[in-house]
């Protein structure tokens with residue numbers, strides 16, 4: 323079940339990491355910088371930003387952070403924070419909802435921050451991508467499953 327905004331704690335180091343990585347985004351085409359910071363099941367932190375290219379096939383911030391998780395040999399997301407440039411909700415895109423789903427558990431917290439790093443909204447995986455298709459549908463396991 324989603325948590326009320328007032329019940330969401332964003333540790334200072336996570337907030338700072340989210341702001342820093344968002345500010346490193348390479349977004350000359352969209353001018354829409356996004357950062358993602360995830361905490362793995364082991365408690366390590368992985369950060370990523372969006373990286374665009376001239377052919378308009380950019381890499382999302384969430385994908386960038388997940389690449390770090392997987393590249394380090396980890397497979398499970400405990401919490402993922404997403405920060406956009408402004409005050410509006412910058413929720414994960416459809417592709418990233420599926421990417422997060424691959425490494426999420428029913429307990430994974432998805433938190434969208436405002437441009438200053440304050441929490442705007444919390445989602446469970448099922449709220450972010452209801453009735454999702456995942457590894458179990460192929461009789462595979464991933465993350466904590």
Ligand SMILES: [Zn+2]
Pocket residue numbers: 382383384385414415416417418419
């Ligand atoms: Zn995305």
